Amino acid sequence: MQSRLPEPSADERAHSDRLLRQLREQIAAHGPIPFSQFMERSLYAPGLGYYSAGKTKFGEAGDFVTAPELGELFARCVANVVGPVLDTLGEEANFLELGGGSGAFAEVALKAFAEAGSLPHRYLILEPSADLRERQRERLAAALPAELNARVRWLDGPPDHGWRGVLFANEVIDALPTTRIALRDGEVFEEHVALDGEGRLMRVDRPADALVAGAVRHVERDIGADFADGYRTEILPQLPYWLQAVAGSLEAGLMLFVDYGYVRREFYQADRRDGTLMAHYRHHAHSDPLWLPGLNDLTASVDFTALAEAGNSAGFGVAAYLPQAQFLMASGLQDAFEAAHAQAADEAARYRLAQEVKRLTLPDRMGERFQAMLFARGLDMLPLPADLLAADQGGRL
Numbered sequence: 001m002q003s004r005l006p007e008p009s010a011d012e013r014a015h016s017d018r019l020l021r022q023l024r025e026q027i028a029a030h031g032p033i034p035f036s037q038f039m040e041r042s043l044y045a046p047g048l049g050y051y052s053a054g055k056t057k058f059g060e061a062g063d064f065v066t067a068p069e070l071g072e073l074f075a076r077c078v079a080n081v082v083g084p085v086l087d088t089l090g091e092e093a094n095f096l097e098l099g100g101g102s103g104a105f106a107e108v109a110l111k112a113f114a115e116a117g118s119l120p121h122r123y124l125i126l127e128p129s130a131d132l133r134e135r136q137r138e139r140l141a142a143a144l145p146a147e148l149n150a151r152v153r154w155l156d157g158p159p160d161h162g163w164r165g166v167l168f169a170n171e172v173i174d175a176l177p178t179t180r181i182a183l184r185d186g187e188v189f190e191e192h193v194a195l196d197g198e199g200r201l202m203r204v205d206r207p208a209d210a211l212v213a214g215a216v217r218h219v220e221r222d223i224g225a226d227f228a229d230g231y232r233t234e235i236l237p238q239l240p241y242w243l244q245a246v247a248g249s250l251e252a253g254l255m256l257f258v259d260y261g262y263v264r265r266e267f268y269q270a271d272r273r274d275g276t277l278m279a280h281y282r283h284h285a286h287s288d289p290l291w292l293p294g295l296n297d298l299t300a301s302v303d304f305t306a307l308a309e310a311g312n313s314a315g316f317g318v319a320a321y322l323p324q325a326q327f328l329m330a331s332g333l334q335d336a337f338e339a340a341h342a343q344a345a346d347e348a349a350r351y352r353l354a355q356e357v358k359r360l361t362l363p364d365r366m367g368e369r370f371q372a373m374l375f376a377r378g379l380d381m382l383p384l385p386a387d388l389l390a391a392d393q394g395g396r397l
Contacts, residue, residue, distance in 0.1 A: 005291075006282045012295055019048040019294040024199060032192035032204055035289075040177035042293040044128060050297055051129045051175075065283075066171050067258070067324075067366060068105035071356040072340065075108035077331035078256065082166045083118035084383035085254045093253070094165035095120040096155075098246060099172045100127045103136035103143075110140075110148045119151065120165060126155045126246070158246045164378075167247055167255040173307065174259050174299040176242065178234040180275065181208060181216055183227045188213040191232070193290070201290040211237050222305070223265050233268060233275035234300040240310040247314055252378030255316060258324060260369045261302030263396050268303075276301035304371055305397050316375035319382060320392040325367030328360055330388035 008016070023041060027033060043050045067074040086093045095113075100106055106123060113119045127133045133154055140149050180191035182205050189205035190212050196202045208216070215237035220226050227233075236242075247255055261267065267276070279289050279296040289298050308318050322330075337357055344350045361367040376382055382389075 005284050005286060008292060008295060013292070015048065015053065016292040016294045019045060020201075022048070023193075023201070023293065024195060027193065027195050032194035032206065035180040035191040035193055035203070036177040038193040038293075039289070039298050042289070042296070042298055043175060043177070045294070048294050050294055052131060053294065066101060067360060067370075068101060068108070068170065070359055071353065072108045073333060073336050073353075073356055074328070074360060075105045076112045076336045077328045077333050078105075078168065079109045079112035079116065079118070080332040080336070081384060081388065082168070082254060082256065083113060083116050085166055085379070086113070086118050086120050088379065088381070088383050089164045089253060092121050092164060094122045094124055094163055096124040096126060096159070096163075096165065096167045098126050098167065098169035099175075100125040100132065100136045101170075102132075103139035105170065106136065106152065107140060107143045110144060110151070114148060119148075121151070123152045124155055124159075125152065126158060159249045162249050162251045164252045165250070166253050167250055169256070170258045172259070173236075173239075173257060173302045174261070175297070176236060176239070178236055178277065178300040179212055179215075179238075180232065180277065181212060181235055182232040183216075183229055185229060186226070188216045201293075203290070219264065219268060223268055225270075227268070228270065228273075231270075231273055233272070234277055236303070236306060239306055240313045243307075243310040244314045247316070250377065253376070254319070254379070255311070255375040257302075257307060257373045257375075258327075258370060259302045260366075261304050261371055264303050264305035267301065267305075302371070304373055307373055308394075308397050311373075311375045316377045318394055318397070319374040319376040319384065320388055321371065321373045321394045321397060322388070322391045323368050323393075324370035324372055325361040325363070326391045327372035327388065330385050330391050332385075333357070333361070 019041070022045065023038070041049065044052055046052055082095070086095065095109070097106060106125065110123055125136060127136065140152055182189045182191060184205070188208040190208040192204050192206050194202055194204045212235070215235050216227070219235065277289060277298070277300045278285050278287065279291065279298055281296045289296070304321065308321070311318060337353060340353055341350055344353060359365045374384070
């Protein structure tokens with residue numbers, strides 16, 4: 001498998017080796033660690049994790065491309081949808097982005113809010129990576145007028161006091177450290193990372209604790225079938241606690257999550273016997289999460305039924321659930337495309353716009369693989385586009 005991947009540089013290998021030493025020391029001292037803990041360290045270990053180090057992550061020069069990196073259309077559609085909600089909530093309403101990426105979304109969204117007269121009181125970015133936070137600061141300072149940039153604030157943690165506004169997260173939940181489980185003789189096991197006889201990382205199964213086993217049994221009851229022996233997949237028993245932590249203080253407003261995933265009965269199909277976990281390195285997807293930790297983005301698809309349950313537990317109601325293509329089309333994609341097309345400098349720019357729409361909406365690209373889920377709380381009215389509400393597929397959850 002690794003032979004098909006681009007060859008890491010000597011510096012990259014040295015970087016991964018430093019994280020490997022930490023992991024080996026931890027496992028040698030305390031025994032095998034849950035895969036979720038390995039994933040957390042691989043992605044977020046200070047100075048060494050994938051998101052914590054200085055390597056370019058987003059765009060053609062990185063390891064993957066997110067919707068905001070393709071151009072302005074995605075962010076403009078989101079701004080179209082949530083702008084009226086900000087207006088309804090008043091002058092003190094804030095916009096909170098979880099994980100700001102390269103800053104591309106914030107740059108376009110702030111400009112779109114300003115054009116529509118729907119600027120939030122503050123544009124808040126909750127970014128755990130110090131490296132990404134600095135990149136965002138530099139980008140927004142260079143790209144935005146001073147009066148717009150002045151509205152941006154970075155948070156070290158979720159708001160600890162009541163607030164009103166909009167919370168937005170694009171490709172965030174897929175990067176939450178996931179629990180890997182396996183079924184054996186009807187019992188639930190949790191995947192751990194251990195060391196083999198030569199000190200190499202390896203995956204082993206251990207009996208699951210009550211929290212993980214209970215989460216698995218809940219899924220089995222909900223889909224009306226037991227997992228077969230040998231079935232291996234992912235689950236996020238911590239999702240309700242995470243959502244309460246990041247959104248519990250949102251007293252009135254909207255939450256919008258966009259990510260790739262499925263409703264529960266599709267996520268846990270019988271023939272998907274090894275789950276959805278993937279590693280991404282320089283635009284190559286592969287299935288070995290233990291290969292050169294710290295250099296790969298590790299992700300797992302989202303169980304949107306679980307996300308709906310977590311939102312309900314936190315006191316929110318699902319306002320709409322639909323594929324990304326339908327979300328964007330109901331959110332003014334056609335108008336945004338036509339306006340950008342009319343202003344395009346040349347044929348090459350117009351071609352890039354057409355390609356952007358295709359990648360955002362075609363079923364075999366982002367259009368069907370990515371889903372949008374909106375939650376609401378504390379709103380007397382829900383000022384969402386009629387076309388968006390008409391396209392709701394919440395009944396599939």
